Amino acid sequence: xxxxxxxxxxxxxxxxxxxxxxxxxxxxxxxxxxxxxxxxxxxxxxxxxxxxxxxxxxxxxxxxxxxxxxxxxxxxxxxxxxxxxxxxxxxxxxxxxxxxxxxxxxxxxxxxxxxxxxxxxxxxxxxxxxxxxxxxxxxxxxxxxxxxxxxxxxxxxxxxxxxxxxxx
Ligand SMILES: Cc1cc2nc3c(=O)[nH]c(=O)nc-3n(C[C@H](O)[C@H](O)[C@H](O)COP(=O)(O)O)c2cc1C
Numbered sequence: 001x002x003x004x005x006x007x008x009x010x011x012x013x014x015x016x017x018x019x020x021x022x023x024x025x026x027x028x029x030x031x032x033x034x035x036x037x038x039x040x041x042x043x044x045x046x047x048x049x050x051x052x053x054x055x056x057x058x059x060x061x062x063x064x065x066x067x068x069x070x071x072x073x074x075x076x077x078x079x080x081x082x083x084x085x086x087x088x089x090x091x092x093x094x095x096x097x098x099x100x101x102x103x104x105x106x107x108x109x110x111x112x113x114x115x116x117x118x119x120x121x122x123x124x125x126x127x128x129x130x131x132x133x134x135x136x137x138x139x140x141x142x143x144x145x146x147x148x149x150x151x152x153x154x155x156x157x158x159x160x161x162x163x164x165x166x167x168x
Contacts, residue, residue: 006111008154013115015149016071025112026073029145032108033077036101039085039093045101048131050074055130062126063119063142071115071144076127077102078137098140106143115148 001009026049033047050056051073060069068074077098084094106116119142127139 001111010110012117013148014067016146017149019147020072029108033101033105036104038097042085044080044084044094045098046078048076058130063122071146073145075143077141079140102141116143
């Protein structure tokens with residue numbers, strides 16, 4: 001699939017088929033995250049891939065939307081704040097680094113015909129406990145991963161002239 005086609009076709013998918021995700025597809029998707037750029041190449045992220053049904057059930061205490069659990073795979077992207085590059089004024093770019101890796105993963109999933117949905121509205125302390133995440137990692141974003149049951153229409157985007165200022 002052409003790169004722009006991938007971007008145009010990606011949607012937040014909130015209904016999944018039960019069909020499993022093939023191992024080779026999952027490997028390519030995870031590798032896309034691995035190849036993401038990061039500030040000073042510190043790569044301050046870690047991915048947890050959940051396929052186990054019992055673990056998925058326990059995550060319902062962290063995020064209660066039923067549709068989320070229809071996907072065969074759940075991925076948790078974690079930040080490693082201690083490993084991240086910081087600017088001279090102390091600003092950390094760890095969230096930017098994790099987000100770029102996650103966007104690579106999500107677009108790769110789309111290119112493979114798979115659906116995802118960025119999820120931030122979860123209880124991080126529950127995710128930490130259920131997935132046994134150590135103190136030096138912060139669970140930042142979740143996504144389900146699986147074949148879409150339904151593909152929604154595109155959502156609204158501001159026109160370019162509202163978000164771009166050119167200085168010529
Ligand atoms: C950082 C981030 C956090 C999000 N968190 C949630 C969430 O907690 N629950 C949810 O249903 N969607 C969540 N979304 C999905 C957005 O609602 C969605 O991307 C947006 O409405 C645009 O729709 P689209 O992804 O289909 O283009 C999140 C998206 C981003 C980028």
